[in-house]
Amino acid sequence: SQQGEEDPQALSIQEGENATMNCSYKTSINNLQWYRQNSGRGLVHLILIRSNEREKHSGRLRVTLDTSKKSSSLLITASRAADTASYFCAAITGANNLFFGTGTRLTVIP
Amino acid sequence: EAGVAQSPRYKIIEKRQSVAFWCNPISGHATLYWYQQILGQGPKLLIQFQNNGVVDDSQLPKDRFSAERLKGVDSTLKIQPAKLEDSAVYLCASSAAERLGTQYFGPGTRLTVL
Numbered sequence: 001s002q003q004g005e006e007d008p009q010a011l012s013i014q015e016g017e018n019a020t021m022n023c024s025y026k027t028s029i030n031n032l033q034w035y036r037q038n039s040g041r042g043l044v045h046l047i048l049i050r051s052n053e054r055e056k057h058s059g060r061l062r063v064t065l066d067t068s069k070k071s072s073s074l075l076i077t078a079s080r081a082a083d084t085a086s087y088f089c090a091a092i093t094g095a096n097n098l099f100f101g102t103g104t105r106l107t108v109i110p
Numbered sequence: 111e112a113g114v115a116q117s118p119r120y121k122i123i124e125k126r127q128s129v130a131f132w133c134n135p136i137s138g139h140a141t142l143y144w145y146q147q148i149l150g151q152g153p154k155l156l157i158q159f160q161n162n163g164v165v166d167d168s169q170l171p172k173d174r175f176s177a178e179r180l181k182g183v184d185s186t187l188k189i190q191p192a193k194l195e196d197s198a199v200y201l202c203a204s205s206a207a208e209r210l211g212t213q214y215f216g217p218g219t220r221l222t223v224l
Contacts, residue, residue, distance in 0.1 A: 031211065042114075042201060042215035043153070088152050092211040097166060098143075100152030 006104040019076045021104040023089030081110045114216035122222045128190035135204030145201040
C-alpha cells in the first residue's frame with residue numbers, strides 16, 4: 001500500500017498545550033499535505049509542503065518534512081478546543097494522486 | 111467561491127440494491143476525485159477524472175462500481191449491487207491544476223448498507 005501512517009492514532013491534550021502528529025509514507029512524493037476532518041464532515045486542506053522544503057509555517061501550524069526518512073510532522077501550537085478533529089497526512093505522487101494516512105484523532109480538552 | 115457539492119448527504123439501502131451519488135466540483139476545476147472512507151480509516155482514492163477522461167481507476171471495484179463525468183463538470187458514482195462492506199462515506203474532491211494537487215472536498219455522502 002502507498003498509504004501513509006500517522007502516529008499517534010489518538011492524542012488528548014489540554015487547551016493551550018502543543019500537539020505533535022507524525023506521518024510516515026512509503027513512496028516518492030512531489031509534495032505532502034495535511035488535512036483536517038471534523039466529525040461527519042469533509043476534509044479541509046491545512047498546509048502543503050513541497051518535497052524540496054524542510055519546514056513550513058502557517059499561523060499556529062508548523063510542518064516539517066524529511067524525505068530521507070519519508071516522514072513528516074505537524075505541530076499545532078497553543079491548541080484550542082476547536083482544534084479537536086482528525087488530522088490526515090497525504091502524500092502526493094507525480095500523478096497528483098493523494099494517498100492518505102490513517103489519521104490522528106486529536107482531542108483538546110477545554 | 112462555492113465549494114464542492116454532493117448529494118445525497120445520507121443514504122440507507124439494503125444489500126444488492128443500487129445507489130448513485132452526485133458531485134458538482136468547484137467551477138473551473140478540471141480534476142475530480144471520488145474517495146471511499148471507511149469508518150476509522152483515511153480516504154481511499156476510487157477514481158480520478160481529468161476533465162471527462164479517467165486518469166486513474168486502479169482501485170475502483172469495477173465489477174460493481176462505475177463512475178462518469180460526461181461533460182467534464184458534474185460526476186456520478188454508482189454502486190450496483192451494493193454489499194455490506196460498501197458502507198462508508200463517499201467523498202468527492204476537485205482540484206485546479208495550478209494548485210499542485212491541493213484538493214477541495216465536499217461534505218461526503220454517508221452510505222449504510224443493511
